[in-house]
Amino acid sequence: MTPPNDSNSTPPLRRRLAHIRATARMYRGPIPPADELIKYEQACPGAADRIIAMAENQSKHRQGLEDKVVGGNVQSEKVGMWLAFVITVGLIGIGTYLIMNNKSVIGFIAIFAPCLFQAGNYVYIKYKEHQHANPKKTDSTQKKLLAG
Numbered sequence: 496m497t498p499p500n501d502s503n504s505t506p507p508l509r510r511r512l513a514h515i516r517a518t519a520r521m522y523r524g525p526i527p528p529a530d531e532l533i534k535y536e537q538a539c540p541g542a543a544d545r546i547i548a549m550a551e552n553q554s555k556h557r558q559g560l561e562d563k564v565v566g567g568n569v570q571s572e573k574v575g576m577w578l579a580f581v582i583t584v585g586l587i588g589i590g591t592y593l594i595m596n597n598k599s600v601i602g603f604i605a606i607f608a609p610c611l612f613q614a615g616n617y618v619y620i621k622y623k624e625h626q627h628a629n630p631k632k633t634d635s636t637q638k639k640l641l642a643g
Contacts, residue, residue, distance in 0.1 A: 525550035579616075583609040 522528055526547060527535070536543040590605030 525553055579613065583613060 520528075520531075522531075526532065532543045532546065535546060586605050586609045590602045590607075593599075593602030593605060595602075
């Protein structure tokens, strides 16, 4: 059944095509691009100064934390080196005492064990530093070792 066709009826529906345009802008860092910063300032006077001040404060905070971490790591390494030195010298002293009291085998072990440990530790640390500095090179080397 079709509706009656009189002069007051609505015209037939037409298809409308809708065009949607979407734009996305991305930026990195705490401060937006200059044109966005201008828009913030226009929308809320003083906003640009607050955004920049916020970024400066965050940067100071992050740098302060980094200083604490680096300082702590340096202090930890110093303490570790001194403890290793004291233990090594102590064991060498004990080994010397044992050698002087006719316990030569145990004395030589007490003298050379910490020296070998220190040398092995040094080589291990240098290997890890090299591995950290060149991750791609060491990954490919490890893959070759595993494959072969």
